[in-house]
Amino acid sequence: MNRIDNLQPSLSAILLLACPDRRGLVSRLAHFIFEHGGNILDLDEHVDAGSGMFFIRVSWSMDGFSIPASDLEEVFRPLGREFQARWSIHTAETRERVALFVSKYDHCLQEILWRHRTGEFQIDIPLIISNHPDLGPLARHYGIAFHVYPITSENKLDQEQRELELLRAHRIDTVVLARYMQVLSDRFVDAMPERVINIHHSFLPAFSGGNPYRQAFERGVKIIGATSHYVTAELDEGPIIEQDIVRISHKDTLPDLVRKGRDLERLVLARALSRHVEHRVLVNGRKTIVFE
Amino acid sequence: MNRIDNLQPSLSAILLLACPDRRGLVSRLAHFIFEHGGNILDLDEHVDAGSGMFFIRVSWSMDGFSIPASDLEEVFRPLGREFQARWSIHTAETRERVALFVSKYDHCLQEILWRHRTGEFQIDIPLIISNHPDLGPLARHYGIAFHVYPITSENKLDQEQRELELLRAHRIDTVVLARYMQVLSDRFVDAMPERVINIHHSFLPAFSGGNPYRQAFERGVKIIGATSHYVTAELDEGPIIEQDIVRISHKDTLPDLVRKGRDLERLVLARALSRHVEHRVLVNGRKTIVFE
Amino acid sequence: MNRIDNLQPSLSAILLLACPDRRGLVSRLAHFIFEHGGNILDLDEHVDAGSGMFFIRVSWSMDGFSIPASDLEEVFRPLGREFQARWSIHTAETRERVALFVSKYDHCLQEILWRHRTGEFQIDIPLIISNHPDLGPLARHYGIAFHVYPITSENKLDQEQRELELLRAHRIDTVVLARYMQVLSDRFVDAMPERVINIHHSFLPAFSGGNPYRQAFERGVKIIGATSHYVTAELDEGPIIEQDIVRISHKDTLPDLVRKGRDLERLVLARALSRHVEHRVLVNGRKTIVFE
Amino acid sequence: MNRIDNLQPSLSAILLLACPDRRGLVSRLAHFIFEHGGNILDLDEHVDAGSGMFFIRVSWSMDGFSIPASDLEEVFRPLGREFQARWSIHTAETRERVALFVSKYDHCLQEILWRHRTGEFQIDIPLIISNHPDLGPLARHYGIAFHVYPITSENKLDQEQRELELLRAHRIDTVVLARYMQVLSDRFVDAMPERVINIHHSFLPAFSGGNPYRQAFERGVKIIGATSHYVTAELDEGPIIEQDIVRISHKDTLPDLVRKGRDLERLVLARALSRHVEHRVLVNGRKTIVFE
Structure with missing residues (x-):
């Protein structure tokens, strides 16, 4: 990542998500971004061994992304539900x-x-x-x-x-x-x-x-x-x-x-x-x- | 990640990779691990804006992973070549x-x-x-x-x-x-x-x-x-x-x-x-x- | 020292002095302050082995001191000359x-x-x-x-x-x-x-x-x-x-x-x-x- | 001071002393060292405003000092008593x-x-x-x-x-x-x-x-x-x-x-x-x- 997201937030989106850990979470989330034309700028994840919880923050470029910022939450919701996640998505619209x-x-x-x-x-x-x-x-x-x-x-x-x-x-x-x-x-x-x-x-x-x-x-x-x-x-x-x-x-x-x-x-x-x-x-x- | 990889390295593998940045790298790499039954323990990535290079370190559990450690480099090689990457894979065998x-x-x-x-x-x-x-x-x-x-x-x-x-x-x-x-x-x-x-x-x-x-x-x-x-x-x-x-x-x-x-x-x-x-x-x- | 000198500078004086090191410097300077009724609040000294130079900062209470702040430099001057010192004295008057x-x-x-x-x-x-x-x-x-x-x-x-x-x-x-x-x-x-x-x-x-x-x-x-x-x-x-x-x-x-x-x-x-x-x-x- | 005292402790003495604060303490202690031919290497003092206590550590060269290390405590004792001090003196003999x-x-x-x-x-x-x-x-x-x-x-x-x-x-x-x-x-x-x-x-x-x-x-x-x-x-x-x-x-x-x-x-x-x-x-x- 190059922190372009911090400097020009209008061009990026950030997903913050916590859910029970299981195989394939990163793959599914990265694929979600990729299939809609996003380029990942920064990705951090953490698994807490004690609680078995998975935590991730991923930001991607909205330049060329096929989902408009205003629809992003709605399109992502099924995935969040499937993962039983607490999550939020942040774009320029959610300053x-x-x-x-x-x-x-x-x-x-x-x-x-x-x-x-x-x-x-x-x-x-x-x-x-x-x-x-x-x-x-x-x-x-x-x-x-x-x-x-x-x-x-x-x-x-x-x-x-x-x-x-x-x-x-x-x-x-x-x-x-x-x-x-x-x-x-x-x-x-x-x-x-x-x-x-x-x-x-x-x-x-x-x-x-x-x-x-x-x-x-x-x-x-x-x-x-x-x-x-x-x-x-x-x-x-x-x-x-x-x-x-x-x-x-x-x-x-x-x-x-x-x-x-x-x-x-x-x-x-x-x-x-x-x-x-x-x-x-x-x-x-x-x-x-x-x-x- | 929970640093189980550090404590019990026999149970995990680490991929270290650098290549020119492009869309879908994280998705492809995470999918490679997922499709062979690996669970990601830790993932860090960085894109250097100046050089346009992508860097990643990802570790995953070898417990239930379908590729034996001894074959891992060979199986990964085509992906590394496609990404024009410098890369290395580390397991218990490569102490x-x-x-x-x-x-x-x-x-x-x-x-x-x-x-x-x-x-x-x-x-x-x-x-x-x-x-x-x-x-x-x-x-x-x-x-x-x-x-x-x-x-x-x-x-x-x-x-x-x-x-x-x-x-x-x-x-x-x-x-x-x-x-x-x-x-x-x-x-x-x-x-x-x-x-x-x-x-x-x-x-x-x-x-x-x-x-x-x-x-x-x-x-x-x-x-x-x-x-x-x-x-x-x-x-x-x-x-x-x-x-x-x-x-x-x-x-x-x-x-x-x-x-x-x-x-x-x-x-x-x-x-x-x-x-x-x-x-x-x-x-x-x-x-x-x-x-x- | 209790840094009263910082908080109520009108009540204290500070001497800053550098001169060639020799026996008795601290004794002479402390005696100068004592004989005029001053109570030392803080004293730091350092001898630089390489150059053979002596450095001191000493502050004392002006409450009951027999030399008025305005005369202090003049009264001290003979001692400074004897020690071949660079020195300065600071009181409320020299803010x-x-x-x-x-x-x-x-x-x-x-x-x-x-x-x-x-x-x-x-x-x-x-x-x-x-x-x-x-x-x-x-x-x-x-x-x-x-x-x-x-x-x-x-x-x-x-x-x-x-x-x-x-x-x-x-x-x-x-x-x-x-x-x-x-x-x-x-x-x-x-x-x-x-x-x-x-x-x-x-x-x-x-x-x-x-x-x-x-x-x-x-x-x-x-x-x-x-x-x-x-x-x-x-x-x-x-x-x-x-x-x-x-x-x-x-x-x-x-x-x-x-x-x-x-x-x-x-x-x-x-x-x-x-x-x-x-x-x-x-x-x-x-x-x-x-x-x- | 030049920490020669640390490197060649046989050549120096250290006085550590705590007593009720009053005018002239530094002057008296420095004079004690000077009058017996000692050169102060390092002196630190502190007055605690809350308790009204005076604390000092002073080290001096024993080279040319007129009191032998073995007699130092005895010679200093009257001064310590006068100041109602807790004190100790350390030389090579008290390693x-x-x-x-x-x-x-x-x-x-x-x-x-x-x-x-x-x-x-x-x-x-x-x-x-x-x-x-x-x-x-x-x-x-x-x-x-x-x-x-x-x-x-x-x-x-x-x-x-x-x-x-x-x-x-x-x-x-x-x-x-x-x-x-x-x-x-x-x-x-x-x-x-x-x-x-x-x-x-x-x-x-x-x-x-x-x-x-x-x-x-x-x-x-x-x-x-x-x-x-x-x-x-x-x-x-x-x-x-x-x-x-x-x-x-x-x-x-x-x-x-x-x-x-x-x-x-x-x-x-x-x-x-x-x-x-x-x-x-x-x-x-x-x-x-x-x-x-």
Whole structure:
């Protein structure tokens, strides 16, 4: 593959599929693409020995492909059913729509918006939601609608309901919690399964919960980390997409940890989002398959 | 894939193939495996946009496969010819045979022999060649034949001729220069194309040639590296298989660099050898494809 | 030390000193601070065996110190002369003044300005100079004066002269070339010795000169890097302050290298600038001492 | 400093000291060395703001020093008492004596013995203790006495008592648990405070306790680690000396994690031991100061 698919997505399609493993899956899928005149640009597959599941991501050129993008899902459906697969197909017509949730910290938001403007993500970001007004000016600088929903313990479910309605109205596929300092309710999470990406400021499962930098500082670790994962009902327990670390020493104060960790958080979240919107991630129980 | 192929190689086959890209290659190859009853364990492919070349590594279970390992090459040959491919097929019958070349430093030799004994490499190491007797005891500790060929400017070509004959007599596939302190002649290199793996103690192309640690020390770099590559006629210019680095500071003396670099050299060489003998490496001009 | 000096610089002083090594230097310097009522917050020293030179950075609390900041240099001068030292003393009164030079790429500028606004650097940035108007809006967003000096081969020396005058008028201590795409003349460099910091988008000394990402792509390295260094008359040969790397693979296209390298460049430049303005860097011939 | 102290320890002395912070400590200590004719080779200090404690490591040349090594502790004692310090002085006469505890895994033992033979550690290793006979041949290859003390729940305290007597008889300073698969009793730990170094095969505090690789595999982390720490009464809770990590992916099986982790374990343990025997580590409550 030559990543032409990333640069000119209108010319390619991506199939992401998980199903029970059996003989001939690759052959059948590759043949499906070949018989309709597609040229495979990139193919990654993985068989999980524990669960006996087969996972694949394959992209092909739509140039000369005999099925129009709009019909692709329908034509593929019988094969997906035969394989008892969870699957999705992505083309230029299904450009990912992403909403960002923030509170007061600007570093993750800034990073994503800056990268977005450079064209790194092939997505639309129609709106930003926050429980505080602070980052409104940054949103406006990038020309993105900014909605404030203050959250209290009393109004939380109501406000979330309004947020969900806004997300639906804008046909949002994915929510990114870019240091959003609220725990989402189970109802919210259930409404967006495998569709909410969080950044946690520790090397999970170490230091889950609150104040991970303080926990790390007090434990005296020599390395701190950041973890991006899908949000599930259990706090900080969702499938991990990406992690990275940075070395610290006894010289580093707690504010130093926060500062060094900030650089990690924005890179790790940006990489996780990138993998997700390029349709490189499949969830396998508590774990992820990430096709690089 | 589940790396069963690594653990029980007798049960799997690996095809490594490079050819001009065209529609249907994956489909044809996957079908070849499927129609003979094979189940694909792992498949990686890459298309190089610059050269228009297609590269693939595919492994499949030989359990229930209708072609015996001994006939596999012959049965596959027409397909390889049709695709104008360079290709090789590896099964338990083609277990890689590796010779190690050393001089006086023991760290790379020690690392490879120790890993070999843990079962990490699915290879045979029938012999070690050196231009010095120093490492004979280590070879004997691991029960491997140790041959000494002292090299002078006068006898070099003759000694190399004897070495090549020994390699042929033992049907050696791959030579590993584990800090062998002699430059091989072009004739030797030509006799083993893409079959001689070297470890250079710098982050190539920086500090090629002699005394790279001294060069690095005098330049004042903040990071040093090691590079493992296939040997070609041009010194330190062969296709790179693996590189890694370690951070240094002004506190590090030249001996510190040598010591830190030593740890890099053995890990980088071991990783490169591992990739090579698992048939994960394809050469693409001056570069390599390494299927992880 | 507890980095209180970084957070509340008005309360501390920093001495940076290099001189020929001899017995009693630390004792004399520590006594100088003690006898005037200072409490040492942080002390780092290094003796370079090759050159026989002694390097030290020591910071102390000015709370209760008997010499006012404004007299400190004068009181210290006899000791510096006795030690035949190059030295400088930094207090709140000598807050570093930095000018940024840019062309069209915004990532390094954006990174520095964002970090500056978070309070990470204890500096003033009175102005940005560019040979193109493109980044004016970004400068304005951060409220910093933006001066455009288009450069041609004909007007280069004249324009540089104007730039130097502007730097002098604003009492600029340090110039940061944040992907400034012009080679400075020797005269400019001579006017700002050890005061111009560049970011080169390769792991120097590999791939010096133009188009380093293309060079790296064509050589097939498995790791790319970025290097921040002081600018000297010899292109890309100045003392290195900081380097870092990122792993790449055969899957990465040239644009992928540029994108991954961009993330390196901004972090490496920011770290180098941070070390420089915290007065942690001493030049030792072609090399640097960086007290972390 | 030029690390001459590491290479020729007979020519240098090292003072390691912790005490409540106050004005003039560095001045007094540097003066003590200077007035007796010593030249400081290396000095590192740290003030912990939280506890108000001062930590220092200073090494100086004994060439021309007026106090003989044998009298050094006695001469220094009044100063240590005045500062209410915990302190130790190390010269060639106090070469560290280390015992290794192992079970069946050979990788950490092999690494330490190989490095020891290269002269990397300035220590004596008079003996190896194991609860299994398996690694006897490796011990003999390196010419080191090998003692087997099988452990059951019934005989544990008795066997430990015999081990402690053996350690005392050989004047052992430090015990290294090189993948020793037994939990030491509190009594044993109390007998060797800050003197027993363990390697735990996870990135603590994640995956403490048993089977950390399995825990990591099941949680689906993208990075695994290893941690070397001083052993305290609380399992896996002692002050951390060194940690490092390696990246993994969904392709890695549990055996792959074990194999990759093995390379980490031996490097992390070797680095921790190196720091410890070079007297670079001071314990600060649950944390360590490590002077690099």
